[in-house]
Amino acid sequence: MSASPVYLDAATAAPLHPVARQALLAALDDGWADPGKLYTQARRARQLLDAARAAAAETLGVRPDELSFTPSGTAAAHAAVLGGLAGRRRVGRRLVHSAIEHSAVLHAAERHVADGGEATSVPVDRLGGLDVDVWAAAVRAPGVALAALIAASHEVGTLQPVSEAAAACADAGVPLYVDAAQAVGRVPVPGGWSVLSASAHKWGGPAGVGLLVVRKGTRWESPYPADERESGRTPGALNLPAVVAAAASLRAVAADAAAEAARLSPLVDLIRSRVAAEVPDVEVVGDPERRLPHLVTFSCLYVDGEALLHALDRRGFAVSSGSSCTSSTLRPSHVLEAMGVLSHGNVRISLHRETSAADVERFLAELPGIVAALRAEAGVVGL
Amino acid sequence: MPDEVLDCRGQRCPLPVIAVARRMPELPVGTVVRVLADDPAAAVDIPAWCRMRGQEFLGTVTGPDGPAYDVRRHH
Ligand SMILES: Cc1ncc(COP(=O)(O)O)c(C=O)c1O
Numbered sequence: 001m002s003a004s005p006v007y008l009d010a011a012t013a014a015p016l017h018p019v020a021r022q023a024l025l026a027a028l029d030d031g032w033a034d035p036g037k038l039y040t041q042a043r044r045a046r047q048l049l050d051a052a053r054a055a056a057a058e059t060l061g062v063r064p065d066e067l068s069f070t071p072s073g074t075a076a077a078h079a080a081v082l083g084g085l086a087g088r089r090r091v092g093r094r095l096v097h098s099a100i101e102h103s104a105v106l107h108a109a110e111r112h113v114a115d116g117g118e119a120t121s122v123p124v125d126r127l128g129g130l131d132v133d134v135w136a137a138a139v140r141a142p143g144v145a146l147a148a149l150i151a152a153s154h155e156v157g158t159l160q161p162v163s164e165a166a167a168a169c170a171d172a173g174v175p176l177y178v179d180a181a182q183a184v185g186r187v188p189v190p191g192g193w194s195v196l197s198a199s200a201h202k203w204g205g206p207a208g209v210g211l212l213v214v215r216k217g218t219r220w221e222s223p224y225p226a227d228e229r230e231s232g233r234t235p236g237a238l239n240l241p242a243v244v245a246a247a248a249s250l251r252a253v254a255a256d257a258a259a260e261a262a263r264l265s266p267l268v269d270l271i272r273s274r275v276a277a278e279v280p281d282v283e284v285v286g287d288p289e290r291r292l293p294h295l296v297t298f299s300c301l302y303v304d305g306e307a308l309l310h311a312l313d314r315r316g317f318a319v320s321s322g323s324s325c326t327s328s329t330l331r332p333s334h335v336l337e338a339m340g341v342l343s344h345g346n347v348r349i350s351l352h353r354e355t356s357a358a359d360v361e362r363f364l365a366e367l368p369g370i371v372a373a374l375r376a377e378a379g380v381v382g383l
Numbered sequence: 384m385p386d387e388v389l390d391c392r393g394q395r396c397p398l399p400v401i402a403v404a405r406r407m408p409e410l411p412v413g414t415v416v417r418v419l420a421d422d423p424a425a426a427v428d429i430p431a432w433c434r435m436r437g438q439e440f441l442g443t444v445t446g447p448d449g450p451a452y453d454v455r456r457h458h
Contacts, residue, residue, distance in 0.1 A: 283435060301435065302397050302404070324396060324424040332396070332424040342431040343424050344397040383404040
């Protein structure tokens with residue numbers, strides 16, 4: 001029996017938005033020259049870059065000169081953390097971050113610590129929400145150079161209390177960096193931050209484009225060798241056609257974001273309730289209300305996460321997992337670990353503009369049988 | 384001290400959790416089982432299993448045999 005493919009991993013990479021495809025193709029013809037040069041072709045490229053920057057800045061509500069394009073969301077996160085720390089090294093060398101940051105932020109933190117800096121990890125509750133009291137105490141400690149908070153968890157979808165965290169940072173005089181990779185183009189991002197990053201392939205732009213926003217007046221210093229492109233914030237020649245496509249699609253998805261959220265959020269509610277009701281011994285994780293509109297995560301007791309991913313793939317479903325057996329390090333997701341929820345048999349579903357109610361219905365119809373078959377195979381039925 | 388030791392070293396998750404789930408019903412209520420498990424996921428999944436199943440997680444002990452998790456049969 002053949003199964004038509006249903007892609008449910010938009011939080012890794014959303015399918016290319018038609019506006020992105022159109023802009024990309026046009027810019028391949030028009031935007032190949034180096035925007036820094038002084039001839040006609042370069043001026044055309046410069047116009048495209050300026051227009052892309054203006055559009056992205058307008059969508060995010062920031063000034064164009066505050067926004068730089070980077071080679072990925074990861075590169076933007078590294079620059080945000082290391083640049084934010086470097087800019088305030090005279091104040092201190094401590095980074096405060098949540099326990100559920102993306103690995104890009106945690107790896108930058110590890111680099112900082114290896115270089116003699118310090119880091120404080122702030123816990124989350126069982127639903128994956130930041131402990132704001134611990135956060136407020138942590139940012140008030142002496143010598144804090146920067147605080148980093150993910151806007152919404154990429155693994156469980158829980159929206160973080162960005163406004164409260166930003167208020168605590170403002171009281172303490174500590175700049176806040178927000179990794180908004182899963183939020184931009186989906187939900188409004190609260191203000192109060194000094195540095196923000198995002199990633200185009202999460203909203204339907206091409207992979208290999210990130211955004212780094214450094215608000216005016218923020219003490220931020222490039223962690224890279226000198227390079228004057230992108231206001232000196234990120235080195236190297238940009239992939240201009242991809243940047244143009246990223247900015248065009250960002251504008252398009254932001255315009256549709258409220259309507260898409262209203263369409264997808266009930267589908268996530270449906271997945272949450274039906275998985276809990278129809279798959280025995282399952283733990284649906286993350287905050288049921290304060291959450292992204294398109295993302296849901298659950299763990300199936302006694303089921304091997306890798307086996308579950310393969311079984312779903314055989315039935316045409318592409319999903320992601322935080323289980324240790326699916327990671328290259330063979331460690332469980334640090335997010336699930338920080339929340340204290342079951343990490344094996346874990347599945348993350350993330351929806352996008354091409355996801356239909358029928359896709360979700362087919363997934364929900366097939367999942368209980370797939371899980372039951374794996375449990376029967378492993379001899380764990382009735383445990 | 385535990386009443387029994389389940390050696391799950393070398394087993395990858397979910398196997399250590401399955402081993403506890405199999406053994407528990409065979410033991411009297413109140414029995415303490417120490418699960419030796421070196422898979423890092425066990426540190427998350429054994430306490431989570433206890434919570435889901437209403438069993439009592441007593442804590443993590445790290446000894447010469449590596450990480451171990453004490454669980455008491457509660458019902
Ligand atoms: C929250 C978050 N931050 C950063 C990144 C990294 O973005 P990119 O894939 O563009 O490197 C991701 C993507 O996995 C993410 O989900």
